[in-house]
Amino acid sequence: MEVRSTTRPGAPQGGVSTAAPSAAPAAGPPDRAPAEPVHWSRARVLGFGRAVGGDAEVCRPTTAEQVVEALSCGGVDGRGIALRGAGRSYGDASTNTGGRVLDVTALDRILDFDPETGIAHVQPGVRIRDLWRHAIPHGYWPAVVPGTMHVSMGGAAAMNIHGKNAYAVGTFGDHVLEFTLATPSGELLVCDRQRNADVFHAAIGGFGMLGCFTELKLKLKRVHSGRLRVWGIPMRNLEDGIAILEDQREHADYLVGWCDLHARGRGLGRGVMHRADQFEPGEDPDGERFLSAARQDVPSTLFGVVPKGWIWPGMWCAFHFGCVPFVNALKYHAGFKEGLASPYPQSHGAFHFLLDYVPRWHWMLRPGGLIQFQPFVPKDAAARVLRQVTEKAHSWGMAPYLGVLKRHRPDPFLMTHGLDGYSMAMDFGVPVGARRRRRLWELTHAMAEVVLDAGGRFYFAKDATLPTDALQRIHGADTLARFRALKRRLDPSHLLQTDLSRRLAL
Numbered sequence: 001m002e003v004r005s006t007t008r009p010g011a012p013q014g015g016v017s018t019a020a021p022s023a024a025p026a027a028g029p030p031d032r033a034p035a036e037p038v039h040w041s042r043a044r045v046l047g048f049g050r051a052v053g054g055d056a057e058v059c060r061p062t063t064a065e066q067v068v069e070a071l072s073c074g075g076v077d078g079r080g081i082a083l084r085g086a087g088r089s090y091g092d093a094s095t096n097t098g099g100r101v102l103d104v105t106a107l108d109r110i111l112d113f114d115p116e117t118g119i120a121h122v123q124p125g126v127r128i129r130d131l132w133r134h135a136i137p138h139g140y141w142p143a144v145v146p147g148t149m150h151v152s153m154g155g156a157a158a159m160n161i162h163g164k165n166a167y168a169v170g171t172f173g174d175h176v177l178e179f180t181l182a183t184p185s186g187e188l189l190v191c192d193r194q195r196n197a198d199v200f201h202a203a204i205g206g207f208g209m210l211g212c213f214t215e216l217k218l219k220l221k222r223v224h225s226g227r228l229r230v231w232g233i234p235m236r237n238l239e240d241g242i243a244i245l246e247d248q249r250e251h252a253d254y255l256v257g258w259c260d261l262h263a264r265g266r267g268l269g270r271g272v273m274h275r276a277d278q279f280e281p282g283e284d285p286d287g288e289r290f291l292s293a294a295r296q297d298v299p300s301t302l303f304g305v306v307p308k309g310w311i312w313p314g315m316w317c318a319f320h321f322g323c324v325p326f327v328n329a330l331k332y333h334a335g336f337k338e339g340l341a342s343p344y345p346q347s348h349g350a351f352h353f354l355l356d357y358v359p360r361w362h363w364m365l366r367p368g369g370l371i372q373f374q375p376f377v378p379k380d381a382a383a384r385v386l387r388q389v390t391e392k393a394h395s396w397g398m399a400p401y402l403g404v405l406k407r408h409r410p411d412p413f414l415m416t417h418g419l420d421g422y423s424m425a426m427d428f429g430v431p432v433g434a435r436r437r438r439r440l441w442e443l444t445h446a447m448a449e450v451v452l453d454a455g456g457r458f459y460f461a462k463d464a465t466l467p468t469d470a471l472q473r474i475h476g477a478d479t480l481a482r483f484r485a486l487k488r489r490l491d492p493s494h495l496l497q498t499d500l501s502r503r504l505a506l
């Protein structure tokens with residue numbers, strides 16, 4: 001096992017202060033000075049959906065040395081320490097109710113970027129947005145981006161996120177070349193596909209259970225234009241959406257289907273598939289002008305007039321006054337018009353980060369919040385299983401207000417959600433009131449049974465409700481035993497915990 005440093009700076013044991021967290025550091029080379037003492041202060045830490053989580057003691061280190069020192073402080077009340085990036089996981093993957101939370105977002109420096117190779121060397125708190133803003137003027141874009149630009153590199157690696165091109169380029173981890181991991185056992189491990197290869201393949205996708213990424217190297221992809229060529233393709237139902245994905249995936253760079261999960265019968269899952277392709281060199285006459293950070297960012301007003309911050313209250317009204325089925329139907333019919341107008345050019349930012357167009361959109365689900373349920377189903381069972389779980393939601397009177405269909409492929413990471421098949425991300429508004437909330441949880445358990453019986457998987461960044469036995473049913477006893485053995489080696493006192501890891505009895 002290669003170890004860069006095995007010594008840990010002396011640390012005050014268990015000291016908790018209510019001092020305010022330090023400010024984010026300025027850009028520049030990493031700080032290698034001896035670690036300043038770390039401070040823990042009480043705060044409310046929720047999942048992105050605001051439906052789960054609770055109070056915790058939070059520390060925001062600014063250097064890798066402080067990360068090591070914070071880990072040496074130990075947890076409180078046997079609840080350990082949760083690692084947290086930008087807090088964009090929908091559920092409880094980075095919350096630790098009653099325990100401690102190590103927020104690494106202040107480690108936010110891009111340490112190096114090579115415009116010849118597109119290799120970036122980053123700290124874990126760097127966000128996808130920081131990365132593409134830095135890289136796009138050089139003609140590079142991150143190989144894998146999620147539906148929001150606000151996730152951190154550490155969170156992306158720990159969850160091994162996927163994009164709208166998962167079927168073609170795999171997951172985030174497939175593009176990571178190397179990382180350094182600070183473990184609770186006090187090591188700083190340098191890991192890649194040769195050195196500490198077992199840790200490399202388990203910490204990526206290991207949901208923050210083996211150690212804290214303190215640096216990562218990843219390869220970005222070349223782009224010759226700041227825009228993509230986009231098609232809208234109407235989908236008549238779920239089965240049609242799957243057929244389109246199969247038909248187009250050999251040639252398309254990105255594919256994602258928006259589905260109306262309120263529609264029933266033959267129309268269930270109708271919607272619009274979006275395909276986007278990169279331009280070849282010289283193909284887009286205006287492409288170079290869009291190789292600029294300013295041209296990729298989402299605008300701050302709607303139609304150049306309405307401040308985006310005013311939009312979520314309108315969405316709140318639509319949601320709470322039962323307009324979702326109507327809005328979905330309108331969107332489906334608009335898809336036919338879009339199909340006729342296709343293809344059209346769109347910036348990478350506008351194509352990928354539609355959800356970032358509306359700041360605080362998830363507040364429309366207040367006061368209950370939202371949960372996401374994203375089953376991954378092997379290809380041959382997908383149409384049957386995804387239809388069955390949606391119909392189950394209908395029969396329980398709780399249709400998801402949004403569905404997003406994607407194609408995936410397997411990857412080499414131990415705890416992966418990637419498989420040769422499809423996923424459907426389903427968003428549910430969480431009802432207010434303990435009884436109705438419990439009923440939603442029961443519904444997701446009933447849906448999970450169908451998925452797990454078919455050999456399906458789940459993605460923990462999008463989970464808040466899976467029952468304890470799901471972990472073993474998803475990954476199998478052997479894989480789970482290998483992961484637990486690594487955890488015992490790197491985290492012998494079981495320091496790294498989250499509400500998720502306790503719920504799944506890791």
Ligand SMILES: Cc1cc2nc3c(=O)[nH]c(=O)nc-3n(C[C@H](O)[C@H](O)[C@H](O)COP(=O)(O)OP(=O)(O)OC[C@H]3O[C@@H](n4cnc5c(N)ncnc54)[C@H](O)[C@@H]3O)c2cc1C
Pocket residue numbers: 048082083084085086087088089090093094104124145146147148150151152153154155156158159160161162163164207208209211212213214355461462498
């Ligand atoms: C609007 C929206 C759209 C999304 N779309 C997609 C999508 O298309 N595809 C997709 O895959 N995901 C998607 N996600 C989910 C998101 O990409 C993941 O939840 C991602 O992990 C969030 O990163 P984060 O920095 O917010 O991490 P957090 O949510 O804070 O943490 C996620 C996990 O990473 C661990 N972690 C954080 N930092 C470190 C570190 N330095 N070292 C070790 N472990 C660490 C945490 O313990 C936790 O287990 C979406 C989320 C939102 C809100």
